[in-house]
Amino acid sequence: MNIVVLVKQVPEIALIKVDTAANRVELPQGPGVVNPFDEFAVEEGLRLKERTDGKCVVMSVGTERTESALRDCLALGVDEAYLLCDEQFNDSDQQALAKILAAGLKKLGAFDVVLAGKQAVDSDAAQVPGAVAANLDVPQALFVKKVEAIGDGKAVVYRTTEDGYDVVELTLPAVISVVKEINEPRLPSLKGKMAAKKKTIVRWSAADLGLDGSGIGVNSTTKTVKVAPPQSRPKGELVEGESPDDIADKLFEKLRNNQII
Numbered sequence: 001m002n003i004v005v006l007v008k009q010v011p012e013i014a015l016i017k018v019d020t021a022a023n024r025v026e027l028p029q030g031p032g033v034v035n036p037f038d039e040f041a042v043e044e045g046l047r048l049k050e051r052t053d054g055k056c057v058v059m060s061v062g063t064e065r066t067e068s069a070l071r072d073c074l075a076l077g078v079d080e081a082y083l084l085c086d087e088q089f090n091d092s093d094q095q096a097l098a099k100i101l102a103a104g105l106k107k108l109g110a111f112d113v114v115l116a117g118k119q120a121v122d123s124d125a126a127q128v129p130g131a132v133a134a135n136l137d138v139p140q141a142l143f144v145k146k147v148e149a150i151g152d153g154k155a156v157v158y159r160t161t162e163d164g165y166d167v168v169e170l171t172l173p174a175v176i177s178v179v180k181e182i183n184e185p186r187l188p189s190l191k192g193k194m195a196a197k198k199k200t201i202v203r204w205s206a207a208d209l210g211l212d213g214s215g216i217g218v219n220s221t222t223k224t225v226k227v228a229p230p231q232s233r234p235k236g237e238l239v240e241g242e243s244p245d246d247i248a249d250k251l252f253e254k255l256r257n258n259q260i261i
């Protein structure tokens, strides 16, 4: 089975700042890390590879700096890495990004499953996997917590919902985004890290993908109107008292005064 995992390199979240005056997000310098949710997608890709005696590759839209994230995936046992990289890709919104990835997947050729994280922790849109499936015109199952069965041109997966989960049968090829409950990602071995350093990362430009700039980069359809940090929550209140009964009475009083009970 041919498995492709979509991997985004993200900055370390704690270091991101919002410049409200300039209406933009300031990203920290440095190589960044593999989007945490994509680590679960890579692990699932490797498990499916082992389960089906298949091949697992990773693909990312990024810059030269993204190579480090792809090497981290190679160190885990991924077979190949593809970096879609071009100045024309700058300023791409989620729909544009999905178009670029779909072009990369089409160039790659035969694949059975495309795995992705449920969302990227920096932009948080959770749009790309569904949009990739739409671009490829293949089925999708998002927020998957278990791949129950896979093979013979179909997969049965558990898709997380607010109330529990749906069991979904998909024909392959399909796009599946995963949640962190799906597995426990492995750590790279020293041997894997050494081998990853020597592997070639395949680079494809817009021209390689047959993209002429329409609908991608500066021609994206989304326009950012405003950027602002989320409103801070009011501080919690600690109820103190002389004994547990006293604290319980005071808490009860507060809840009643605030018409919560």
Ligand SMILES: Cc1cc2nc3c(=O)[nH]c(=O)nc-3n(C[C@H](O)[C@H](O)[C@H](O)COP(=O)(O)OP(=O)(O)OC[C@H]3O[C@@H](n4cnc5c(N)ncnc54)[C@H](O)[C@@H]3O)c2cc1C
Pocket: 006, 007, 008, 009, 035, 037, 038, 041, 059, 060, 061, 062, 090, 091, 092, 093, 094, 095, 097, 101, 115, 116, 117, 118, 119, 120, 121, 122, 123, 124, 125, 126, 127, 128, 129, 220, 222, 223, 224
């Ligand atoms: C108007 C506009 C302009 C933008 N300009 C820029 C810009 O100049 N530079 C920039 O870096 N960002 C830019 N962005 C943000 C960029 O569009 C998003 O980071 C990108 O589309 C991914 O969206 P997301 O982070 O919400 O991913 P989600 O949809 O939350 O990601 C879900 C999953 O999709 C996969 N995925 C997401 N992104 C990638 C990727 N790059 N490669 C492979 N797989 C991926 C991963 O598996 C991920 O877990 C812009 C956004 C907008 C709206």
